[in-house]
Amino acid sequence: MGYTTVAIKGITWIGALRGSTRILAIVRTAILARILAPGDFGLFGIVTLVLSLLEILTETGINIVLVQEKKDIEKYINSAWIVSILRGILIALLILVTAPFVSSFFRSPESLNLLFLISLVPFVRGFINPSVVKFQKELKFHMEFFYSFLGLFTFSLSSIIFALITKDAISLIFGLIISAAIEMIASHIIVVPRPKLEFKIKYLSRVIHRGKWVTLSGILDYLFTELDDIIVGRLMNTVSLGIYQVAYKISTLPISEVTQVFGKVTFPIYVKISSQSVDNLKRAFLRTTLVIFLIVIPFGAVLFFFPREIVLIVLGEKWLAAADVLRILALFGMLKAVSTIPFAIFLAVGKQEYVAFSNLVATLGLAMVVLPLVSMYGLVGAAFSAIFGTVISVPVIIFFTVKILRQKKHDGF
Helix, strand or coil: CCHHHHHHHHHHHHHHHHHHHHHHHHHHHHHHHHHCCHHHHHHHHHHHHHHHHHHHHCCCCHHHHHHHCCCCCHHHHHHHHHHHHHHHHHHHHHHHHHHHHHHHHCCCCCHHHHHHHHCHHHHHHCCCCHHHHHHHHCCCHHHHHHHHHHHHHHHHHHHHHHHHHHCCCHHHHHHHHHHHHHHHHHHHHHCCCCCCCCCCHHHHHHHHHHHHHHHHHHHHHHHHHHHHHHHHHHHCCHHHHHHHHHHHHHHHHHHHHHHHHHHHHHHHHHHHHHCCCHHHHHHHHHHHHHHHHHHHHHHHHHHHHCHHHHHHHHCCHHHHHHHHHHHHHHHHHHHHHHHCCCHHHHHHCCCHHHHHHHHHHHHHHHHHHHHHHHHHHHHHHHHHHHHHHHHHHHHHHHHHHHHHHCCCCCCCC
16 A cells, blocks of 8 residues: 555544544533633643643653654553653652642632642553554554544543533543543553553663653643743733633644644654655655645634634634634644644654754744733733744744755664
8 A cells, every 4th residue: 555545544534533523622612611711711721731741841752752663662562651650650749749839820729629630630641551652653543533532522521511510620620530541441452562560671761862852842842832821821810811722722723733633644654755765755745735735724714814703603702802812823823833744754754853943943932022922912912922933933944844855865763
């Protein structure tokens, strides 16, 4: 089977996954927005900021490096599972320890109990079978579809049920805990090999060495994605944070999802092509870029020209304050989606440092302007700071892309 056929099938499955789950996310948000208040979303935003930060800081990069590995990866699974369990325990403990400080920083005493409760999520996730990475590595995208959709559907359904019962932000935390448990159980049922409590450092040293750039890149990407949220939450209030985060999600969902679908599929395919022919790699990359352009621009245009109508349809009247910032974030979504297209090819040829440096430039750009812009223009200023950070990273990304595509030979992993 040729790579084009594999890519089409992969894009179909992952596209179906991302499309269905994002439709599910929009439906979930629309329902919850009518049950919960903007402040509840702001509280949930605070606790997920902490969870995401600690997950990024402790990211080992093992999954990406295992996909790059040309040889059999089963010998790594047991050691990877031990690391995953220890990482989950560490994150849970860090959340418990830092919860009072986080609650105080955001001047939100209501978030304290939510932070304590969400510590269960990384603990449970730590026991997920690392063999799930084989879905992507072996191009079994249909299995990726069923596994990922199960967790997301569980989160949506349980969150809505608990929201109807509690009318409180705690319902979203319950949803995360239940979905994490379902994913963990399913990972040990539907995929082999099943890990054992066995640790061999020699199998892990190589992937951890290469994974350091993935870790750094993840930290920088987190800072770029969440720094504006942190500033909004600190300078304004939980209601403003809830409005901004929901607008951010709506503006980037249909656009960034396109890039993520193609990135998920093309990454393992680029790995295989890069060891054969740079010319084929170049052609595959250019075709992918063109298709993404043709999809992203119309989506972004709809969000830009009809933000008020979209807010009314999806969220309801009490969220109309999100309309202005949604228009600006639509531009950000288009820029971000297009600028990150080359990241799959960077990872495919083992240049994780290119992703890290690109994210560093974007993060520095955002950091330079976000505080004054939020102080002067509120939520709209936060949106413009995200655009500024993305724009100044584009020349760096173009430089690295051209450098890779001009090479005559790529070194294997």
